[in-house]
Amino acid sequence: MYRFLLSGKWLGWFLLVCLLAAVCSALGMWQLDRREAVRADIGVVEDNYDADPRAYDPTLFTRYDPATEWQPVTLTGTYDAAEQRVVRNRPLNGRPGYEVLVPLRLSDGTAVAVNRGWLPIGNDEAGHPDSVPAPPEGEVEVTARIRPSEPAVERGAPDGQLASIDLAAYAAELDYPLATGSYGVMAAESPSAAEVPQPLAVPERSEGTHLSYAMQWFAFGVLLFVGLGYAAYQEAQNRRWAAAGLDRDDDGDGMHSAVPRARPKPQRARRRPTQEEEEDAILDAQEDFDAR
Structure with a gap:
């Protein structure tokens, strides 16, 4: 039932998801690298400032x-x-x-x-x-x-x-x-001067939001595969219903259910009357006219 995944269309979707997931992973690693650089700077400040x-x-x-x-x-x-x-x-x-x-x-x-x-x-x-x-x-x-x-x-x-x-x-x-x-x-x-400029700010010791951004990028990469898997599952369901003569019906509450398809009744072809039947019909009509 899932052999359609080997089609060119679905292989293309899979490769696209892999590419986007790789980009998300790279961005997540970049954020982790930035976090490590910030942590290294914080370590220098903590060691040296005071x-x-x-x-x-x-x-x-x-x-x-x-x-x-x-x-x-x-x-x-x-x-x-x-x-x-x-x-x-x-x-x-x-x-x-x-x-x-x-x-x-x-x-x-x-x-x-x-x-x-x-x-x-x-x-x-x-x-x-x-x-x-x-x-x-x-x-x-x-x-x-x-x-x-x-x-x-x-x-x-x-x-x-x-x-x-x-x-x-x-x-x-x-x-x-x-x-x-x-x-x-x-x-x-x-000695100090009578008037001095304002002291500069103490360097920050916060790691910032790099870790949360990294986790978000990794989550996006995982969700791409989850979305592809869900789409493949829905496609398999549709194919299974089609093979069983079922269709998806929306009952108005946002839920879909499988129901039998209404098959149209075959229509009989109209038969043309034979020559004898046409002559009998003419004679019957003539007799009705004479009887009147």
Whole structure:
């Protein structure tokens, strides 16, 4: 009864379902991979964010190591306020704004970029914050968490601003060496300035919805085969009813039942009268007329 599944039509449906199920499976695995990447990032945050500060090592900033991201580092140097930059398009908690980037010049003649925090958009001049707090003067001790340099973006920025924290582009504007692998997000500074930008948000430690999305994709793949199996079952039922002389009848309540088909009664062909019968009919009619 299920030999129809070997027909070209049903084999085509089966191959299509297999293809779609493979796509669903791939999307589910992609979501699981994203979840693992997020969990790895969360692990780095949990290991490093609240760790004890490490002593400054140039290699922490000249090249980026993902294992050291968010690791606090203690640096001692002098802020170069003249080379301070405002980084554009840096939202915080859904609010548009800027971040303040300042080179911290170290005793070895090199510098590390320090992100001192966030500023809201200004009301006085479009595209600029109303004011940028100045960093403290003289030698300071800064505790900053390591963050990677960002890629360049295809948009410009006014003088004194950066489109992204592209450290290589920032270093090209300075006349002294700036580490281009990583920068530091300020956690504390001593002495502190009278006014400081708003601290940046603590990184999220949520896995998000990747696991639930993965389960949904896997469920879609299974349901495709369930739907194909149900369609094959219905086709087999229809063929079985047709072979038994039954038909599906909808009784109005949404349920279908098998009922016998009403077979039309054969109609008898009309016979033409013979010549003798025609002559007898004529004579009978003549006798009736004479009798009147």
